[in-house]
Amino acid sequence: MNKVYLFDYGGTLDSCATHWFYVIAESWNRRFKNSLGHDLSDEKLREAYVFAERTLEREPLITPHDTFRDVLLKKLTLQADALEKSGEVHFHTPVSKKLTVEDMTEELDDMTRECVWLSGDAIGALKNRGHRLFLVSNFYGNLRTVICDYGIADLFDDVIESAVVGIRKPSPEIFTLGVKAAGVAPEDCVVVGDSIKNDILPGRAAGCHTVWYRGKQWDASVQPDASLADFVIPHLSRLASPDWEETLQKSIQERAQRNF
Known part of the structure; x- marks a missing residue:
């Protein structure tokens, strides 16, 4: 699915x-x-x-x-x-x-x-395989303009932006708005973000699956607990891999069995 x-x-x-x-x-x-x-x-x-x-x-x-x-x-x-x-x-x-x-x-x-274009190539592969993409972000109220200027607006069905909806991460409610905009159940949604605090934890609290894009955090001396996410990726290009869906689903199932 x-x-x-x-x-x-x-x-x-x-x-x-x-x-x-x-x-x-x-x-x-x-x-x-x-x-x-x-x-x-x-x-x-x-x-x-x-x-x-x-x-x-x-x-x-x-x-x-x-x-x-x-x-x-x-x-x-x-x-x-x-x-x-x-x-x-x-x-x-x-x-x-x-x-x-x-x-x-x-x-x-x-x-x-350049980075946005590379990201667009990676996540565009998901869209080409029939997945729907949404943005859920803390931003200044101009995110639609930004993604239009960078040429990736057509990838997304909708944009849920903190300055527009009046809810900021790490509140799970902003992810719930994304789920509602998609019109699906939370378990059919996958949150992808670089922050354990602002993306992974509230995404899980909203009932979604989570993928942590691991990188350099505000406090580089502290390594967040990667086990809090369903899956960890070193680069967005991982999402474009032919085996991505199968790998993610396997990880979700293994996590569910561990937590049972």
């Missing part, structure tokens, strides 16, 4: 399971390591990342028509402000600050587009 797949977006489809903190931190270090002689402070980078995310959640800076490039520009501008205020970086002029942020935006947008 064909399944309904409920995919996370951020961190899963757009950064190949590497937490966005590391993607952006590496970009900052590429620009300042040579002049400073060392990487920027991990603590200050994390503080800047959290400051930007909380500001974007709190203030209506992102519009429904913003592309991800627009999101990056606003996010990186906020991070630059925080890093400059903390004394971690110094921009010679407002123009140099603006040019640095724009250069990083272009670089990260290109990287994201």
Whole structure:
């Protein structure tokens, strides 16, 4: 029987399971390591990342028509402000600050587009085999615009987005909305995401099967319990394998027997 797949977006489809903190931190270090002689402070980078995310959640800076490039520009501008205020970086002029942020935006947008296309190829194989795909994601209210701009919107039957529905992960309710949108039973749905906390645990609580896309977490020193997921994949291309459905079903059955 064909399944309904409920995919996370951020961190899963757009950064190949590497937490966005590391993607952006590496970009900052590429620009300042040579002049400073060392990487920027991990603590200050994390503080800047959290400051930007909380500001974007709190203030209506992102519009429904913003592309991800627009999101990056606003996010990186906020991070630059925080890093400059903390004394971690110094921009010679407002123009140099603006040019640095724009250069990083272009670089990260290109990287994201490439990753999204690779993800689209992998999950497109599921759609070609008759499975239905949905997005269930914490995002800023512009996810439909983002996936249209990156050329993968046609893969998905619907988008369940936190800023639109008013429910955020890790609440299982947002996955229940995905199940309802698909019009099937929870046991016919498979949640795929990069976060045990935000995808796997609430997906299980909603009654769905789960696939953890293992990557680099916010706290890279802590390894989540992989046994919490029905299946673990190192890359989304695993979903395109000819034996994927059979392998997943076997894993689900074995898990059910262990828990009986």
